[in-house]
Amino acid sequence: MSYELRRRLWAAILILGFFAAWEFLCLALQVSDLVLPRPSQVFATLVARLGILWPHVLQTLWTTMIGFVLGVTVGVIIGAAIGVSRTAYDTVYPLLIGFSSIPKVAVVPIFVLWFGSGATPAILTALAMCFFPIVVNIATGLATTEPELEDVLKSLGASKLDILWNVGLPRTMPFFFASLKIAVTFAFVGSVLSETVASNKGIGNVMMTASSNFDVPLVFAGLFLLAALGILLYVAFSLVEARVTGWATRRQGFAAA
């Protein structure tokens, strides 16, 4: 059996085993489904109520994606600026650290105050959650350009833009994609957080309402949906990453491609 196949098999066994153990322990210890519903109950709820849940899934997905795209844009611009210019780094970084240290749950009420409840605060919270890892990774990637290579290019008469375009940005790509995978899950946390506080749509809102109705299986159904969406987007970015930055992991397939 190939190494790759064995690895996947073990991953599948771990996931199935996790759910089996959960199911078994709930049955054995007779846990009430008001405390912890069994996975089978959660899946049954998921299937039965998918029609009602679906619009909420779409709501969360699009607010997250807009927040994510905006976050990436802002993150790349700030990251490039502080990665290229020492002055920008010194001036902007303290403020950024301060901002990223604020728990984002604390800013949701402010967004609601400014923009009302609904999609806008969800988008903004997603943006606020996800831009920081991108800034840090882009800046790091740019700052690690070898000084010798910069000398070689400068002696050829290369402008700062030439160096950024030919060396800085391609070198940043592995860092960038690694940060995208983190950022997209952060964006989900942000939008759901905002939905639980102030929205009448979205998975966060469904879970909030369900928990106040003691509909615990529905709360868990929401969690499962979030996990599924998170995995889906993570996988999507991993595929793009492997395609674009295969050189960084020295895959044999990349050299042949």
Next chain:
Amino acid sequence: MSPSQAIQQGRSSIAVELSQAAVSFGKPGKAVPALQETNLRIADGEFVALVGPSGCGKSTILRLTAGLLQPTRGAVLVGGREVAAKALRIGMAFQNPTMLPWLTIERNVMLPLKIVRPFRSDYRAKRKTEYRDRVHALLADVGLDKFAGHYPWQLSGGMLQRANLCRALIHEPSLLLLDEPFGALDQFTREELWGTMQSLWLKRKPTVLLITHDLKEAGFLASRVCVMSARPGRIINDSAVDFPRPRTIQMTFDADFVALNQRLRDLIIDARTDTAIRGA
């Protein structure tokens, strides 16, 4: 006007001239001298090696010549003009080959053509035809033609350094600056690359300024060897090396060659002990 004609017209008999060029780093008043007033003239097509104790300012001279550093006092003229950080069509290679890992060797070597005028304006049109052939011809000169499509991590250190030399030469620079390009290689690979370097130079005759710690390397490659004093450096000896070319590794065991080696070695040891005494 073709690129090679442009070089011909831009050439004067003196390729590089440092006159009373001195460099110090840090704020005025607390400045640390790195290079004392130095005079150095390199004629067109000459191969000059610069040797000396570590930290003596060899790399400072190289950076001055490349226009990456401005002299604190004095002047640096390259091709008869004052050096600024603008395009001078200089080729550079360092000990670290700094190949870009996401590009094939072919594209790495082609990089200067993407940046240097007048090549850059035609880059898109010619990268798959004329420029590609040019890169392949140069790679063939150093025995790397079969590796054009490989990625840097698939090559050995010696092969990467050959590619590095190709990248420094692809835009036909009239001046080639080398900062210990063979320093990180094992003895046998290094000697092999001296041969490669010699044939590249004999074929194209660019002006070369080579920085090295290896006196044998200086004697094998250079037509002139300059010895520097300890920091803050200045040039304390300037000797012509007249061995006939092409030189062979066998020649490095001849009495004349060994004598030159010995003499350079004594000069550097003197320069080092000189500082030790001054420092005490």
